[in-house]
Amino acid sequence: MAADAAPDAAVPQVVDHIAVARLYGEPLFQLPQDLYIPPDALEVFLEAFEGPLDLLLYLIRKQNFNILDIPLASVTRQYLAYVDQIRKTNLELASEYLLMAAMLIEIKSRMLLPPKKVAEGEEPEDPRAELVRRLLEYEQIKLAAARLDALPVLGRDFLRAQVVIEQSLTPRFPDVNADELRAAWQDILKRAKLNQHHTITREQLSVREHMSIVLRRLQGRRFALFEDLFELNRGPQVLVVTFIAMLELAREHLLEVTQAEAFAPIYVRLAYQPA
Structure with missing residues (x-):
């Protein structure tokens, strides 16, 4: 009997090594045949973006590109790759990013065309100028929002101290000495002299x-x-x-x-x- 009990005691260790999972503490040796895993349960988002401009700014800053001289070909390829990933799962969200992708392609096509003739001494208009302006404004707003979020917030970073002080029901009046009363009386006399009234009567002469x-x-x-x-x-x-x-x-x-x-x-x- 002792020899039979020893192998039984070692069974949990062997089972632990070959079990594919544990369910409520019990070893599970194989997955159920009718197990359904929804596709959304296995999605992994490496980065969360708040919009098309946020994604574009992330790609530019991550690769240390000069925002005033954006290499549109490289950035557009990376942008489209991300759009293809989200379009498979959320077409409504991808529509906003597709609009920005179309704008990038349009700007790149305009850069490939010969520049328009301008007056002598003037520089030709850069098709990327409007996009750069929007990116710089967005970055400023994003940095300002981050600085505001870093400020201490009541209830999140600190709590307001509350102190209960017992007060006497009988009001305590301040002590007043004779010098203060004399100074107050002199002040009243000075103000009274500033408010003098003169009554003028007209004498009837015939x-x-x-x-x-x-x-x-x-x-x-x-x-x-x-x-x-x-x-x-x-x-x-x-x-x-x-x-x-x-x-x-x-x-x-x-x-x-x-x-x-x-x-x-x-x-x-x-x-x-x-x-």
Whole structure:
């Protein structure tokens, strides 16, 4: 019995060496006859491209070609080889790449034709110029996207720290000393001085009233000096009205204004004498 048990114990090692696979831990000696493997399950993509320009830029940079002087024959052959591979599995995706392949063939055919005549001193137009411009712009955008993707992103590269701080329910007011109160009060006084209001009132002055005042002052007087008839303490408005009143009285021949000579004193008297 011991001799029979020894070969049985070595069976798993022998089976492990000749088994083609293991299914749930058990050795599988041959593949099932009805095993179906879909074609897509065995596809291997060595490089993933985001579009026709991405593939074309990859072929140029991988072989260190000068992007300003692209060897179209070599690049087009490699491009078509890749298009043939994806056309077998995904015709819809291959249509975008076929359009770029047609553009490459067109540019190559234009380069084989004689260049168009241009004015003297001007260089003939390069059929590759537009394609080079698009490639350079695409490369700049791709590099910028890579730099943006390399920046730290919240949730991917770092997490926002959250700290819970217990706060007292009673609000704490800041301490204020006497010097701060005095400075605040002085600031209020300065601002108050900048906002001052002036109330202007208009004094109602009557020329007729001052005509009567002048006549009353001259009553019973033979002469009066011209300047004695003005009230200097009443302000310039009253002086002007008094002067106008005297002119009106003189115009109505109720006053007589006399002067003996130039620069002599001016006298005023009533033009009539009461009975």
